[in-house]
Amino acid sequence: KNLVTRAVGIDPQVEAEVHTYTVEQGDIYLLCSDGLSDMVSDEDMQLTLSSLQTNLSLAAQQLVQQANDNGGRDNVSVILVRIAREFPARTGWLAKLKSWFG
Numbered sequence: 001k002n003l004v005t006r007a008v009g010i011d012p013q014v015e016a017e018v019h020t021y022t023v024e025q026g027d028i029y030l031l032c033s034d035g036l037s038d039m040v041s042d043e044d045m046q047l048t049l050s051s052l053q054t055n056l057s058l059a060a061q062q063l064v065q066q067a068n069d070n071g072g073r074d075n076v077s078v079i080l081v082r083i084a085r086e087f088p089a090r091t092g093w094l095a096k097l098k099s100w101f102g
Contacts, residue, residue, distance in 0.1 A: 034074060035073075039066070
């Protein structure tokens with residue numbers, strides 16, 4: 001439940017907000033619109049992801065259905081990502097420079 005503080009198209013340049021997190025193999029990340037987070041409780045999302053973690057496509061469909069069943073007052077977008085393997089985060093200025101050029 002966030003407030004949009006930066007948006008593409010408002011200013012000539014927009015500074016991206018970037019965070020680094022430690023991830024482990026098997027972690028599942030949920031990226032969603034407020035159409036989901038406003039309509040489905042964190043606890044219900046957690047329960048759905050826990051019970052359907054072996055089928056992320058079905059889990060995403062179920063989350064959208066829950067939002068719609070709870071009133072569906074907005075568009076609902078859901079992306080689920082499972083971390084397939086551990087990987088180190090690139091840090092330092094040289095790693096950042098390399099990431100800019102692929």
